Ligand code: C2E
């Protein structure tokens with residue numbers, strides 16, 4: 028929506044810089060007409076004077092005239108194709124130069140095309156230059172300066188030449204020409220004024236239109252979008268979110284006990300309070316969000332593009348709603364009163380089914396009423412599932428922070444085997460033994476930890492624990508199977524890897540635990556590697572120098588290019604289980620798996636397939652040249668003791 032927030036008052040019509048862009052356009056618009064007249068009149072003059080002026084002089088003059096005209100036409104062409112945000116000033120200056128050039132050509136006729144003793148042909152020159160000057164009044168009317176740039180060099184020399192002649196009446200004619208010059212200048216000023224006035228009128232018209240448009244779509248008390256604009260924007264947001272498959276939310280905000288304030292302190296206090304609420308809302312939503320006033324003490328916020336995962340979005344929305352709740356609960360200073368108010372907030376997510384804007388608004392309204400019933404100053408989702416999702420997520424966030432300290436985290440180990448069924452390594456997988464919720468999958472809490480930053484604590488703990496475990500297996504046991512333990516893989520999260528001192532931390536843990544780094548493999552995911560390739564390459568080189576092995580996890584799901592693979596110090600690629608799951612049935616997964624195996628071979632990298640569950644998958648992989656596997660077909664991830672038993676049993680469960 029276009030509106031001129033704080034436009035200046037009526038502009039003064041005599042301000043020379045005013046509407047320069049419009050006026051420059053007017054100047055350029057009349058250029059083709061002016062240039063045509065120049066060529067025609069110039070051609071006639073050259074033809075007529077041929078009998079009294081030498082051919083070289085005529086050619087010189089007419090040639091220069093054509094050259095200047097051509098340049099001005101080029102300029103016209105350039106102006107038509109300029110970018111619309113272009114500054115008008117340089118174009119105006121170029122126009123002035125063009126007008127000056129043209130004026131000089133016409134002025135030069137007083138010497139180049141002026142026969143010494145031939146009054147009729149002399150008169151003809153004066154006649155043509157006078158005509159050209161009179162014509163310029165219309166084509167240059169938009170700028171008095173441009174007119175002067177043309178008129179003075181065009182008529183000046185002619186007047187001077189006449190004045191120098193000692194023919195009868197020549198002085199009088201020179202004086203008359205000066206008078207003529209003065210009169211066309213006055214006429215030019217007049218038409219310029221007319222042009223300016225019409226520009227001012229057009230501007231005012233646009234301004235009123237914009238103001239009316241603004242009024243129709245905004246609330247006059249708070250200047251926020253009104254219901255009409257809100258519904259319009261919400262409709263757009265709903266279809267956008269359907270198209271791009273993201274979730275968004277509507278917050279319905281009602282000020283608790285506003286009526287009491289309005290009734291006891293008066294409407295003026297009430298109005299000021301609403302304005303202040305509107306200001307707080309407006310200055311705290313993102314650029315792409317909309318804060319609107321429905322009327323009374325009801326406000327609505329559209330939060331667009333929040334993500335695509337239900338649980339994450341629910342929690343994010345709740346967090347934003349809490350922020351707004353706190354913001355609106357700050358005390359207000361109004362007309363000497365300190366007011367404390369709280370909002371009740373209802374949340375409806377969209378898109379759901381085929382609910383349109385009115386329906387979504389209604390849902391958020393219903394949720395807001397439920398919030399009020401629950402005792403005001405609360406936040407409620409329209410859908411109970413969303414409420415639950417947000418709550419679970421919040422609980423996990425809170426509990427996760429202390430889970431390490433409460434000793435609820437545990438490491439599981441999943442064996443990795445070769446084609447002969449010998450164990451060649453194991454992957455460390457984190458488990459959360461929640462006292463009430465039972466075993467929580469890392470798929471549920473790792474994203475939360477990543478989001479809140481708790482992953483740094485968790486990741487460090489995993490690294491430390493895994494190294495200690497490895498060390499104790501290698502040192503203390505007399506068991507041959509355990510002694511021969513080849514390699515323990517540890518997952519590293521993106522945030523963890525991107526820590527500036529990640530390498531130093533790993534180095535420290537290795538030194539501290541005394542573990543042999545050649546038996547450790549770090550699993551990194553594709554996405555985090557390409558993000559900052561220089562930094563990544565350097566960190567990986569440092570780790571590799573230490574002797575640590577490096578693997579890419581979930582390979583095939585990111586955007587690896589061969590180019591970056593060759594730049595990194597890698598040892599191994601893990602084929603993502605989503606491809607393994609589909610073989611040997613789905614052709615496209617087969618092709619991907621074959622390609623990855625081939626590529627790894629060509630790059631001299633080891634390759635392991637994860638998620639191997641069936642003999643058919645195993646055989647397919649074996650045939651295509653992949654000889655290391657991890658998956659339920661061999662063993663699920665096992666707690667430490669079970670893992671040790673598995674090893675002692677010769678890798679049989
Ligand atoms: P991931 O790194 O891709 O780990 C492999 C996942 O596949 C594990 O899930 C494992 O139990 C599962 N899996 C193994 N074999 C099979 C199979 O044959 N069939 C099926 N359907 N699944 C199989 P898990 O343990 O639930 O871990 C999930 C994800 O959580 C991991 O995926 C990893 O991204 C993350 N994660 C786990 N532990 C850690 C950790 O210590 N640090 C970090 N940063 N992330 C971790």
Ligand code: CA
Pocket residue numbers: 454518550580
């Ligand atoms: Ca992994």
Ligand code: CA
Pocket residue numbers: 580581601603604637
């Ligand atoms: Ca994986």
